[in-house]
Amino acid sequence: MMRWLRSSLPARAGLAVILIAVLALASSLSAGLIAWFSQGDAAAINTAGSVRMETYHLSWKLAAGATGEEILAITDSLQTRLNSQSLKAVLEDGPTTALQISYGQIQQQWNEDLRPALERGDAAYFQAQALSFVEQLNHFVDLLQRQSEQKQGWQQVIQGLALFTTMIVLLLGLYELQYGVVTPLKELVDATQRFRRGDFKVRVNHQSQDELGQLAMSFNAMAETIEDSHRTLESQVQQKTLNLQQANAALELLYQSSRSLATRLANAEGLDELIRRFQQRLPGLRLSLCLQGQLHAPAQQLLALHGANIREVCASSDCATCQKHHKASPQTFSISNQGSELGELKAHFVDGHPTQAWETQLIQALANLIGTSLSLKRQREQDHRLLLLDERTIIARELHDSLAQALSYMKLQVSRLQTLMRRGEPIETLENVTAELREGLNNAYRQLRELLTTFRLQIHDAGLVQELKDTAEEFSRRGECQVHLHVDALAFQLSASEQIHILQITREALSNCLRHAHAQNAWLQLRQDGETVRLIVEDDGRGFSGNVDQREHHGLKIMDERARSLRGQLEIVSREPQGTRVQLEFQPEFLGQKTEGSVT
Incomplete structure (x- = not known):
């Protein structure tokens, strides 16, 4: 019972309310009972007082000499009052009480002394006994009053105790x-x-077995659980933030490395530095890059880079016993590009934990970047070989079309001169042949100088527009022809090969203006018309004629070859009212369209 009261707050509150209600009910009941028991006390006191008054009345009548009938009537009234029920009601407690004894004495004195005296008519005796009778009545009334006061005292005590309780x-x-x-x-x-303000360490110190104690325990348990969850969440957030920072740093490194590898060829030193920096972005990561050489014929020996300026050349059979990954089983990422296997990248963490998904994606991105850079290096080397072969072909063609023909012509003239000398031809004839030889040598020397100038030509960092400006100024200074330049800004960048071909065709056309057209003005224009780039070189010279010696116009064939290399169209027509118009149209490689060129 006590355990139940200690463990239940409503039970204690209900018990207190029940106690107060019981005390109030007990006080009310006691007051009612005492009032009920005391309801005849006042009547008994009044009756006793009336008996006393009747006694005085009899004494006065006797002294006054009243008649017997009057005395008898008063006597009967006194007897009736003395035997009334109101007096007997207060005497029910028992025969031994003081009130019962006093009433018995009053009855005895009345029946033995006063009433017989009245019946004898002995007034003197009656009056003599009346005083003691009245004293007995006063004592009886006093006892009645004490009894009533005692009951009221009990009621006050009960009410006081109830109030105190x-x-x-x-x-x-x-x-x-x-x-x-x-x-x-x-x-x-x-x-x-x-707790709502973020103080997750707060706890409730109240301890009890009731509902509030259980609520405090539940709150403390809840707070502890939330604090643990918050601490775990903070730890996870910090770990995620650290992972994101590392991933961001690795992505930034990959981005910077991709830009760097796009501008320069990949080599062992650059790849080793890339691996070293990537390992710094992911602490504890160890990488090994194994390159297998040729695409279609893998080498028997591998080149291994570990990102710490350590370069190893080992056999493919040594991978199983590699000391760099002997403590943990490495994860292997293929280095490939367009289906060609170039090597593999091995990765593991020094603490032995398996790579997470985001770490795997970053390492795979690094492997893809390395594969792309190696493939790009080989593609650039292949393009460089093709360009070199193309340039050598052009050089050979230009040497054949210019200097070789001039030397062949001079060889024929030398043979002619020898024949004439054996015949004994006159000196004048020999001098004519010698003059033709001298002119052929001069032409060959001039063509050689032009070829050397052409071969040394290159595009500087300023770009094609600046080279065209420099070319226009150069040809304006070399002769009496004034070159006027107009170049539109292109919406895209021309390739290096396209820029070289445009510049060569421009120089050849301007050279023809100076040597053959004898023009005073030349107009050089480079424009963009939709997806077409148009180069126009015009002059106001004597115009183009088909009867010109082809030995002096081998540059037309060179321009033709360059136009075909651009897969464009070269048009050479007369200009109205005079002069020549050379126009080249082609679609750049940047736009991805390739069309066969033609020469008109």
């Missing part, structure tokens, strides 16, 4: 309310407010 219960209830309800609730509210 009620106050004790109330005080105990207030104490329990203050320290068992108000204080814990206040502490709980304060704890919840602090």
Whole structure:
């Protein structure tokens, strides 16, 4: 029972209310009972007082000499009052009480002394006994009053005890309310407010077996669980943030490395530096890059890079016993591009933990970047070989079409001169042949100088527009022809090969203006018309004629070959009212369209 009361706050409150109600009911019942028991006391006192008055009345009648009938009537009235029920009602407690004894003495004196005296008519005796009778009545009334006062005292004591007990219960209830309800609730509210402000370490110190104690225990358990969850969440957030920072640093490195590898060829030193920096972005990561050489014929020996300026050349059979990954089973990533295997990248962490998904994706991105850079290096080398072969072919063709023909012509002239000398031809004839040889040598020397100038030509960092400006100024200074330049800004960048071909065709056309057209003005234009780039070189010279010696116009064939290399169209027509118009149209490689060129 006590354990149940200690563990239940409503039970204690209900018990206090029941106690107060019981005390109030007991006080009311006691007051009612006492009032019910005391309801005949006043009537008995009045009756006793009336008996006393009747005694005085008889004494006065006797002294006044009243008639017997009057004395008898008063005597009967006194006897009736003395035997009334109101007096007997207060005598039911028992025969041994003082009130019962006093009443018995009054009855005895009345029946033995006063009533016989009245019947004898002995007034003197009656009056003599009347005083003691009245004293007996006064004593009886005094006992009645004491009895009534005693009952009222009991009622006051009962009510006082009930009130005192009620106050004790109330005080105990207030104490329990203050320290068992108000204080814990206040502490709980304060704890919840602090908890809501982010103080997850707050706890409720109230300890009891009742509902508030259980609530405090539940709050503490909940706070501890939330604090643990918050601590775990903070740890996870910090770990995720660290992972994101590392991933961001690795992605930034991959981005910077891709830009760097796009501008320069990949080599062992650059790849080793890339691996070293990538390992710094992911602490604890160890990488080994194994390159197998040729695409279609893998080498028997592999080149291994570990990102620490350590370069090893080992056999493919040594991978199983590699000391760089002997403590953990490495994860292997293929280095490939467009289905061609170039090598593999091995990765593991020094603490032995398996790679997470985001780490695997980053390492795979690094492997793809290395594969792309190696493939790009080989593609650039292949393009460089093709360009070199193309340039050598052009050089050979230009040497054949210019200097070789001039030397062949001079060889024929030398043979002619020898024949004429054997025949004994006159000196004048020999001098003519010698003059033709001298002119052929001069032409060959001039063509050689032009070829050397052409072969040394290159595009500087300023770009094609600046080279066209420099070319226009150069040809304006070399002769009497003034070159006028107009160049449109292109929406895209021409390739290096396209820029070289445009510049060569421009120089050849301007050279023809100076040597053959004898023009005073030349107009050089480079424009963009939709997806077509158009180069126009015009002059106001003597115009183009088909009867010109082809040995002096081998540059037309060179321009033709360059136009075909651009997969464009070269058109050479007369200009109205005079002069020549050279026009080249082609679609750049940047736009991805390739069309066969033609020469008109």
